[in-house]
Amino acid sequence: MSDLESFRLETRDWLEENCPKSMRTPYESDDDICWGGRNAKFTSDEQRLWLQRMASRGWTVPTWPAEYGGGGLDREHAKVLADELSRIHARPALMSFGISMLGPALLKFGTEALRQQHIPPIVRGEIRWAQGYSEPNAGSDLASLQTRADDHGDHYKVNGSKIWTSYGDKGDWMFCLVRTDSEARKHEGISFVLFDMATPGVSTKPILLISGASPFTETFFDDVRVEKDQVVGEVNKGWTVAKYLLTHEREMIGESGVSEAGSASISEIAVRKMGLNNGVLKNTMLRSDIAKLEIDEIALDLTIQRARDEVKAGASLGAQSSMFKYFGTELNMRRYELLMAIGGLDALDWDGGENADGLLPKSWLRTKGNSIEGGTSEIQLNIIAKRILGLPG
Amino acid sequence: MALVLNEEQVMLRDAARDFLTARAPVEHLRSLRDAGNSVGYSSELWAEIVDMGWAAIVVAEEHGGLGYGFAGIGLLLEESGRTLTPTPLLSSSMVAAALITRHGSDDQKATYLPALASGEHLLALAVDEGTQHDPTSCNTVAVEAAGNYSLNGSKVAVVDGGFANTFIVAARKSDESTGLFLVSANATGVKVDTVSHLDTHKAATVLFADVEVSAAAELAMPDGLEFMLDVARIGQAAELLGIAQEVLERTMTYLKDRKQFGVAIGVFQGLAHRAANLYTEIELCKSVVLHALRELDAGTEDIAAIASMAKAKLAETAHLAATEGIQMHGGMGMTDECEIGFFLKRCQIVEALYGDRYFHLDRYAKLSGY
Ligand SMILES: Cc1cc2nc3c(=O)[nH]c(=O)nc-3n(C[C@H](O)[C@H](O)[C@H](O)COP(=O)(O)OP(=O)(O)OC[C@H]3O[C@@H](n4cnc5c(N)ncnc54)[C@H](O)[C@@H]3O)c2cc1C
Numbered sequence: 001m002s003d004l005e006s007f008r009l010e011t012r013d014w015l016e017e018n019c020p021k022s023m024r025t026p027y028e029s030d031d032d033i034c035w036g037g038r039n040a041k042f043t044s045d046e047q048r049l050w051l052q053r054m055a056s057r058g059w060t061v062p063t064w065p066a067e068y069g070g071g072g073l074d075r076e077h078a079k080v081l082a083d084e085l086s087r088i089h090a091r092p093a094l095m096s097f098g099i100s101m102l103g104p105a106l107l108k109f110g111t112e113a114l115r116q117q118h119i120p121p122i123v124r125g126e127i128r129w130a131q132g133y134s135e136p137n138a139g140s141d142l143a144s145l146q147t148r149a150d151d152h153g154d155h156y157k158v159n160g161s162k163i164w165t166s167y168g169d170k171g172d173w174m175f176c177l178v179r180t181d182s183e184a185r186k187h188e189g190i191s192f193v194l195f196d197m198a199t200p201g202v203s204t205k206p207i208l209l210i211s212g213a214s215p216f217t218e219t220f221f222d223d224v225r226v227e228k229d230q231v232v233g234e235v236n237k238g239w240t241v242a243k244y245l246l247t248h249e250r251e252m253i254g255e256s257g258v259s260e261a262g263s264a265s266i267s268e269i270a271v272r273k274m275g276l277n278n279g280v281l282k283n284t285m286l287r288s289d290i291a292k293l294e295i296d297e298i299a300l301d302l303t304i305q306r307a308r309d310e311v312k313a314g315a316s317l318g319a320q321s322s323m324f325k326y327f328g329t330e331l332n333m334r335r336y337e338l339l340m341a342i343g344g345l346d347a348l349d350w351d352g353g354e355n356a357d358g359l360l361p362k363s364w365l366r367t368k369g370n371s372i373e374g375g376t377s378e379i380q381l382n383i384i385a386k387r388i389l390g391l392p393g
Numbered sequence: 394m395a396l397v398l399n400e401e402q403v404m405l406r407d408a409a410r411d412f413l414t415a416r417a418p419v420e421h422l423r424s425l426r427d428a429g430n431s432v433g434y435s436s437e438l439w440a441e442i443v444d445m446g447w448a449a450i451v452v453a454e455e456h457g458g459l460g461y462g463f464a465g466i467g468l469l470l471e472e473s474g475r476t477l478t479p480t481p482l483l484s485s486s487m488v489a490a491a492l493i494t495r496h497g498s499d500d501q502k503a504t505y506l507p508a509l510a511s512g513e514h515l516l517a518l519a520v521d522e523g524t525q526h527d528p529t530s531c532n533t534v535a536v537e538a539a540g541n542y543s544l545n546g547s548k549v550a551v552v553d554g555g556f557a558n559t560f561i562v563a564a565r566k567s568d569e570s571t572g573l574f575l576v577s578a579n580a581t582g583v584k585v586d587t588v589s590h591l592d593t594h595k596a597a598t599v600l601f602a603d604v605e606v607s608a609a610a611e612l613a614m615p616d617g618l619e620f621m622l623d624v625a626r627i628g629q630a631a632e633l634l635g636i637a638q639e640v641l642e643r644t645m646t647y648l649k650d651r652k653q654f655g656v657a658i659g660v661f662q663g664l665a666h667r668a669a670n671l672y673t674e675i676e677l678c679k680s681v682v683l684h685a686l687r688e689l690d691a692g693t694e695d696i697a698a699i700a701s702m703a704k705a706k707l708a709e710t711a712h713l714a715a716t717e718g719i720q721m722h723g724g725m726g727m728t729d730e731c732e733i734g735f736f737l738k739r740c741q742i743v744e745a746l747y748g749d750r751y752f753h754l755d756r757y758a759k760l761s762g763y
Contacts, residue, residue, distance in 0.1 A: 267758070267761055267762070267763045270763065271762065271763050276763065279759065279762075280758070280759070280763065281758070281763045287758055287763060288751075288754050288755075288758070290758070290763070291705075291754045291755075291757050291758040291761075292705075292754065294757075294761065295702045295705060295706055295754075295757065296677070296706075298681075298702065299677040299678070299680060299681050299702075299706060300677060302396065302677075302680035302681060302683075302684050303676055303677050303679075303680040305396055305680070306396035306397065306679070306680045306683065309395040309396045309397045310397055312395070313395070313397050320676075323672070323673045323676060326669075326670075326673060327673050327677070378662075378666065380669075381662075381665070381666040381669040381670065382662070382665070382666075382669075384669035384672055384673065385659070385665035385666065385668055385669045386665075388669075388672060389645050389659075389665075389668055389669065389672055390645070390649070391645065391648055391649065391657075391659035391660070391665050391668065392649065392656070392657045392659050392660050393659065393660045393662075393665060
């Protein structure tokens with residue numbers, strides 16, 4: 001038996017034994033997502049157990065190096081694990097910005113001490129990270145950020161504010177872009193720093209979204225002390241780290257365009273809700289949009305696979321992450337527009353009614369942020385035009 | 394199987410690109426048109442192509458071919474999409490070779506496969522009869538008489554029909570099933586009328602009047618029609634991919650060179666964003682085509698949905714590329730001199746043959762149960 005095959009069988013057995021039954025059902029609401037953190041609220045003991053068990057094998061981050069607690073799997077083995085997880089419809093044991101954003105940047109740019117300090121708690125879901133990039137006057141033009149970090153010998157003092165900090169009120173630590181040289185050109189005076197959000201001087205104020213949820217905050221810094229050994233990469237070279245992290249963030253967001261394994265396809269939902277007429281969906285106009293969407297879902301999935309195969313063969317992803325971010329988010333937004341159309345009058349209920357507490361309309365409204373967060377669609381198109389197509393501008 | 398080309402495939406693609414851009418660039422199609430070529434392709438060029446082994450790619454080694462599979466012929470079609478080179482590669486070297494390999498009798502294989510591989514014998518698909526592609530409606534009939542068949546009916550838009558040696562004819566039998574028959578172009582009662590399509594490629598209307606066909610000329614395995622068409626559609630998708638990429642590249646060159654308001658027009662987001670969107674769509678198309686060819690090579694039984702997905706997606710994207718290509722070239726794009734318009738014309742033909750995007754979206758949805 002090949003090594004991969006025996007790994008598959010071993011994994012299957014382990015999952016059979018260790019993945020609690022309730023962790024093999026689809027999410028009922030966003031509250032079911034496990035984000036970890038100091039103040040993690042587990043919806044059940046089984047959710048906590050599932051996280052602990054997966055973390056003990058490093059499988060919350062299967063491909064990260066084992067020396068920092070990761071799974072140490074190569075791509076083939078990680079694919080087997082992913083297949084086996086999706087086979088039993090297992091929920092992700094842990095989601096976090098530490099996993100999808102900070103970790104890859106630390107592995108590439110962090111000192112050994114920083115990796116030892118921060119990566120194992122990410123793997124175990126003990127520390128929840130927040131992203132301090134955007135500011136009131138630095139959105140798409142991120143590099144014009146003004147939050148200052150002044151040199152005080154062995155530490156910095158940070159002053160200023162961030163905005164749109166996702167889960168800013170739940171974050172334990174923040175990775176943050178600060179200006180360490182106000183004389184330099186705008187891309188060259190930025191540093192990438194880490195600090196505990198419990199440090200005196202950090203405060204947050206919630207922002208209410210159109211979906212009725214309040215998952216992000218304004219975040220204020222008043223003389224916040226940041227140790228100098230918490231700079232990732234070189235001082236004043238934080239833009240390089242920031243951009244690298246963004247490629248991971250964008251790739252991750254782009255993958256949301258691929259529908260979740262095991263969940264009902266949009267045509268199945270349409271058939272169930274609207275019915276067939278001689279084997280054909282009753283609304284034939286909607287039907288053609290659904291067919292286009294389903295073809296694009298497969299096409300995106302194949303393209304993500306192809307990009308991975310190319311990376312394995314030596315190519316680097318770089319600006320291509322903008323393509324996935326752009327297409328994946330636009331696709332997800334198309335999907336929710338269709339789901340709302342299919343839902344019809346049921347999809348209008350916000351409180352009570354058949355529709356589990358307005359989950360669909362709330363999710364639909366939330367998708368409108370997909371083409372904004374992580375850099376807007378227009379910014380991704382700018383990047384593709386310049387970096388890939390070589391257009392001037 | 395990884396969705397990247399292996400070293401051999403990269404070499405084949407590069408060789409094809411070198412040959413086609415040197416020997417048969419778009420200028421070649423233009424000169425066929427201007428010379429009033431009535432056949433629609435150059436037999437000298439075909440002889441060179443055959444020498445390079447391209448006609449033998451799909452045919453198995455035991456029948457005198459190279460057994461190199463669909464991934465290989467897909468690359469050749471993609472490259473001929475970039476140069477709009479008219480050749481019998483799709484109908485003969487890809488579709489007929491695949492069909493006879495999978496559905497032919499031993500005799501048919503022995504007769505046709507070596508002759509296809511050597512490029513001497515050309516076949517053409519005679520399927521459609523009306524204005525819309527519709528393989529379910531077949532008015533050409535094959536009536537059994539004394540162990541043989543008698544064929545009556547007419548076919549339109551028969552690609553390569555003007556010079557093919559043999560037609561693969563779809564005809565309805567007395568039990569209402571549709572059979573495929575190999576009919577010689579020289580058989581008594583066959584009448585061929587060549588038409589020039591809007592892209593200067595040639596097709597034919599073919600009449601069959603009491604054409605005697607031996608029972609041995611029927612393809613041995615039934616249900617070959619959909620398979621044959623699906624192989625053709627995947628080949629067309631590869632050609633459309635070449636067209637889309639070529640138009641994008643030419644247009645990007647133009648956006649960098651052409652200056653208005655004192656700057657290269659590629660500075661304008663109104664163009665740059667559309668270009669970036671087109672690039673993204675084409676990247677998706679590359680994966681879809683590669684995947685479809687891989688599935689053909691793997692002998693996957695269920696290729697219908699894969700073929701319809703490929704044709705629908707590629708038809709839409711290549712068409713977008715061609716129309717955007719004209720728009721971004723401004724007035725220049727409307728001229729016969731600028732080659733961009735040739736790509737739009739070719740697109741329209743490839744799209745309409747064997748089902749356009751509407752046909753394939755509909756078919757995809759049906760195959761998916763809705
Ligand atoms: C759900 C959500 C979660 C987020 N989470 C975080 C987070 O955790 N941490 C964080 O730091 N930030 C976060 N953000 C902020 C996000 O990164 C910014 O909103 C985004 O970068 C856009 O900036 P802006 O909102 O200032 O819009 P602007 O930059 O003001 O953009 C307004 C409009 O102008 C367009 N535009 C701007 N510049 C150009 C240009 N050059 N060419 C063409 N069009 C242009 C934009 O595309 C957009 O349509 C989040 C945002 C959302 C919606």
